[in-house]
Amino acid sequence: LGHGSGGKLGADLVARMFLSVFGNAAEDAAACAGAGRLAFTTDAFVVRPIFFPGGDIGRLAIAGTVNDLAVSGALPRYVSAAFILEEGLAMADLERIVASMRATCEEAGVVLVAGDTKVVDRGKGDRVFITTSGIGFLPQGRALSISAAQPGDRVLVSGTLGDHGIAILSQREGLEFDTALTSDVQPLADLAQAILQTCSSVRCMRDPTRGGLAGVLHDLATASRVGVRLHEQAVPLAPAVRAACELLGLDPLHVASEGRLVAVAPADEAEGLLAAMRRHPRGRESAIVGEVVADHAGTVVLRSRIGGERVVRPLAGEQLPRIC
Amino acid sequence: MPAAAAIRGVAWDERAPGGAREFCIETSDERAGGDGVAISADLATCDACLTELFDSADRRYRYPFINCTNCGPRLTIIDATPYDRARTTMAGFPPCDACRREYADPASRRFHAQPNACAACGPRLLAREGSGALDGDALVHAARVLREGGIVAVKGLGGYHLACDGTSDDAVRELRRRKHRDDKPLALMVRELDGAARLCHIDADEETLLSSPARPIVLLRRRAGAKVAHEVAPHSPWLGLMLAYTPLHHLLLAELDGTPLVMTSGNRTDEPIAIDDDDALARLAGIADLFLAHDRPIRTRCDDSVARVIGGRPTVLRRSRGESPRPLVLPFPCRRPLLALGGELKATFALGRGATAILGPHHGDLEDHHAYRAYVDAIAHFERLFAIRPAVLAHDLHPDYASTRYAGERARAEGLEVVAVQHHHAHVAACMAEHGLDEPVIGVALDGGGYGLDRTIWGGEFLVGDYRNFRRAAHLRPVPMPGGERAIREPWRMAVAHLRDAGIDAGNRPEATLRVLCAMIDRRVGSPLTSSMGRLFDAVAAIVGVRDEARHEAQAAMELEWMATDLSEDGAYPCVLAGVDDTLVVDTRPIVGAVHEDHCGGVAAPRIARRFHSTVVDIIDTVCRALRDATGLETVVLTGGVFMNAIVAAEARRRLSDRGFRVRSPAATPTNDGGLSLGQLAIAAAREV
Ligand SMILES: [Fe+3]
Ligand SMILES: [Mg+2]
Ligand SMILES: [Zn+2]
Ligand SMILES: [Zn+2]
Structure with missing residues (x-):
């Protein structure tokens, strides 16, 4: 790839690749139609390697933004994408990424309506960086909130945790495990909608990306001034x-997923919700993993198989040994 | 002088007569409570009370709560000061006339004994099995269950114990199973010294320690053929013994005719010892067949203290019941009240006011949710009890310690200052404070690991400095810990890391696992660097086949020590120092290489273990001499968990003394992380001046 930033070649590139693929991103701004309150999000994606088992940076960039909208309760509709390409990136790789983005958009039911591309000199980037923004619509009266959890509520997850983080790490560092590890990256708009249709009183949803389930629940415990108790045996892990x-010495509760969501629901609706999630193709391995408690506000504890309760800390940088 | 009295100073003052006609003790002024009032640690039952206990003519014959001014519960029953019955958990037991007369009689051993009681007015014993209380003699019921191999929860001074027949493998195995306790050694209780001497070799120092009023668990050499179930302390040449320290223990053991009882803290592994009756019933219901309880509440949780005689010196390994809150004297006063929060494992906290430091009891692993909450509650209770409102909080440098987060959260909420103290600096300062040193020293801090200034895990450290400043003058060569904490639980990982560092093929592991582990080491994935001596012990233990996985802290290192115990010196591995800038680095590669070579050459593991211990002493000796040459310092402080190893501790002390060093090591405070809070306190106080 040798196309300068903003010049003719850049325009050619956009024309040739993105217009042909996405069709409707030619205007400087897209006019977005929709009903309800607007939900708007943006996220930047850098990942090494850019192709990994189960996905690539393009799928990740669409799913990441779609999922941020979906877990807020909005129906995702429109996405924009901005690329920073490093000189030397193979055109075939870029084509693969863009095709993957288009497929993921279709899967998520969103339209990519605006885009931009810049090419930077070799060494000034890392092959490709993508920033996506997304717009969705929130029905009137829907207010999911991380501060809405109440004692007694149940915590559900939509599938096995940590597949993405471990797949990326092992691919990047060349760790050859016996069993292949595949990222869980996928858009969750349909699953989130199914959850909201089944259980309108769901308190909140989150996607356990960076910081993992521990990070999400720590935020919840802090914002809602409640405690959270997890059950080790109930946490689904591949x-x-x-x-x-x-082997790596990582706590799976800290490892990122990119195709899972966490839902908090009132106790009496949890079983029904669990059944609905398991019926959905993106939620086959859903599980109730814990409950919200009035005790120990701000703290997440993990109850082990033998009944001990360990404090689950939010991830603060690298996990460093504490034991003397 | 009463047994529990200690003279801390002598002062005199002349006053004009005030007109009083007789000696009397006035009622306490409640508003005067708190400030500066000393609170006694709990005291083992005295001989005079014991004689009465078993004298059928005495009015307290077989009364399980007999005590006097020389003995009985103190810290564990006191709710507030000034120390009067009304502010203890004895408040609900108004004394009968007979007890009241003793209390008021200056000639009585029970003159002003606040917990004084008898069967007519005091706490009562009760046995509870499953759903309800049992009729009849509670002690007889308990003894029956124990004789039949059952498990009894016994309410003691600082919490519930779980007891079973220490001679029955079945009983002990069942206790381990129900408590989810791995093969970590369990403590035994015997009634008297004679019983202890039947099980273990006891020298004069050990006898003194064993029968001191604190009645700690003492680690003693097991006698060949001692009648103790194998399951109590599998493969260990040591037994942890303590003597009965409450009248209830004496009565229970008397019922059992000298059978030693396993007495382990009443909890599931890692949780805090149970003190509340309902909580104990709920938490121990699945473990105990019978509860031997009573109606005197426990106010302060206090595990048993643990001690050992090392090289002729009584050394406290866990300073808790019977020791806390006996004050320690700092070499200089705290300008403002201080609270030091200790570490993460074996956590203790320390309060400082003026030149006095008060160490709280042992709180275990703060990652356990219940242990953490017990720790937080105990801090609040001690602050109230001693009327100390800290202005400054001192904590470890490790960002993920629960104690560090406690300090941060509390400092923000209350607007307090914080002082972060490097782990090994705190170890060194604790030893200095205990010995009243206020001068620059060579600090040898060898342990499993602590957060270093360079964000790696230190643990084989030679510091030069004082309370205010220190320099990392020498350390072991850093190696990766593949898998972080996993590498602590699985010593074989440290063997691979050290062997690979030394350029040696790590050999016959399951191939895929080894391949990933090597990739982690090479790419430094999940593999923080450590200069830990404890991890070097682990590596050597795994290389020579002691064990690949540790089921409890320092298990592999302790087993390596057991192997080497009683062997005479038999050479050592190379001790090579290299200078990097201003810092000396001890090269571990030649040591690991030589260990590996010995092992492959068929040298028996105990010999390798013995040579390795000599090597550790050589390292200490060589580095200290190099630092003396460079700095002129003659005083060496030996501290950190590695010095719980009796071979290293005794031989390093002797060697350095022979070289003309002034050697100090902790004795009254733990050399392990239980001492960190004292060191943090001293450093924070010094920085205030
Ligand atoms: Fe330490
Ligand atoms: Mg995001
Ligand atoms: Zn007495
Ligand atoms: Zn009485």
Whole structure:
């Protein structure tokens, strides 16, 4: 790739690749139609490697933004994408990324309506960076909030945790595990809508990306001034992820997922919601993993198999050994 | 002088007669409570009370709560000061006339004994099995269950114990199973010294320690053929023994005719010892067959203290019941009230006011939610009890310690100052404070690990400095810990890391696992660097086949020590120092290489273990001499968990003394992380001046 920033070649690039693929991103701004209150989000994506088992940076960039909208309760509709490409990126790689983005948009039910591309000199970037923004619409009266959890509520997750983080790490560092590890990256708009249709009183949803389930629940415990109790046995983990975490010394509760959501629902609706989530193709391995408690506000504890309760800390940088 | 009295100073003052006609003790002024009032640690039952206890003519014959001014509960029952019955958990037991007369009689051993009681007015014993209380003699019921191999929860001074027959493998195995306790050694209680001497070799120092009023668990050499179940302390040449320290213990053991009882803290592994009756019933219901309880509440949780005689010196390894809150004297006063929060494991806190430091009891691993809450509650209770409102909070440098987060959160909420103290600096300062040193020293801090100034995990450190400043003058060569904390639980990982560092093929592990581990080491994924001596012990233990996985803290290192115990010196591995800038680095590669070579050459593991211990002493000796040459300092402080190793501690002390060093090591405070709070306190106080 040798196209300068903003010049003719850049325009050619956009024309040739993005217009042909996405069709409707030619105007400087897109006019977005929709009903309800507007939900708007933006996120930047840098990932090494850009292609990994189960996905690539393009799919990640669409799913990440779509999921941020979806867990807020909005129906995602429009997405924009800005690319920073490093000189030397193979055109075939870019084509693969863009095709993956288009497929993911279709899967998520969103339209990519605006885009931009800049090319930077070799060494000034890392192959490709993508920033996506998304617009969705929130129905009147829907107000999911991280501060809405109440004692007694149940915590649900939509599938196994940490698959994405472990897949990326092992690919990037060349760790050859016995079992292949695949990222869980996927858009969750349809699953989120199914959840809201089944259980209108769901308190909040979050996607456990960076910081993992521990990070989400810590935010919840702090914002809602409640405690959260997790049950170790109930947390769904793929056997390969569990084994990799043991070898790496990582707590799977801190490892990122990119195709999972966490939902908090009133106790009496939790079982019904769980059944609905399990019926959905993106929620087959959903589980109730814990409950909200009035005790120990601001603290998440993990109840082990033998009944001990360990404090789950939010991730503060690298996990450093504490044991003397 | 009463047994529990200690003279801390002598002063005199002349006054004009005030007109009083007789000696009397006035009622306490409640408003005067708190400030500066000393509170006694709990005291083991005295001989005079014991004689009465078993004298059928005495009015307290077989009364399980007999006590006097020389003995009985103190800290664990006191709710507030000034220390009067009304502010203890004895408040609900108004004394009968007979007890009241003793209390008022200056000639009585019970003159002003606040917990004084008898069967007519005091607490009562009760046995509870499953759903309800049992009729009849509670002690007889308890003894029956124990004789049948059952488990009894016994309410003691600082919490519930779980007891079972220490001679029955089945009983002990069942206790381990129900408590989810791995093969970590369990403590035994015997009634008297004779019983202890039947199980273990006891020298004069050990006898003194064992029968001191604190009645700690003392680690003693097991006698060959001692009648103790194998399961109590599998493969250990040591037994942790304590003597009965309450009248209830004496009565229970008397019922059992000298059978030693396993007495372990009443909890599931890692949780705090149970003190509240309902809580104990709920938490221990699945563990205990019978509860031997009573109606005198426990106010302060206090695990048993642990001690050991190392090289002829009584050394406290866990300073808790019977020791806390006996004050320690700082070499200089705190300008403002201080609270130091200790570490993460074996956590203790310390309060400082003036030149006095008060260490709270042992609180275990603060990652456990219940242990953490017990720790937080105990801090609040001690602050109230001693009327100390801290202005400054001192904590470890590690950002993820629960104690560090406590300090941060509280400082923000209350607008307090914080002082972060490097882990090994705190170890060194604790030893200095205990010995009243206020001068620059060579501080040898060897342990499992603590957060270093360079954000790696330190643990084989030679510091030069004083309370205010220090320099990392020498350390072990850093190696990766593949898997972080996992590498602590699995010593074989440290073997791979050290072997790979030394350029040696790590050998016969499951191939895929080894491949990933090597990639982690090489790419430094999840592999923080450590200069820890504890991890070097682990690596050597794993290389020679002691064990690959540790089920409890320092298990592999302790087993390596057991192997080397009783062997005479047999050479050592190379001790090579290299200078990097101003810092000396001890090269671990030749040591690991030589260990590996010995092992492959068929040298028996105990010999390798013995040589390795000599090597550690050589390292201490060589580095200290190099630092003396460079700095002129003659005083060496030996501290950190590695010095719980009796071989290293005794031989390093002897060697350095022979070289003309002035050697100090902790004795009254733990050399492990239980001492960190004292060091943090001293450093924070010094920085205030
Ligand atoms: Fe330490
Ligand atoms: Mg996001
Ligand atoms: Zn007495
Ligand atoms: Zn009485």
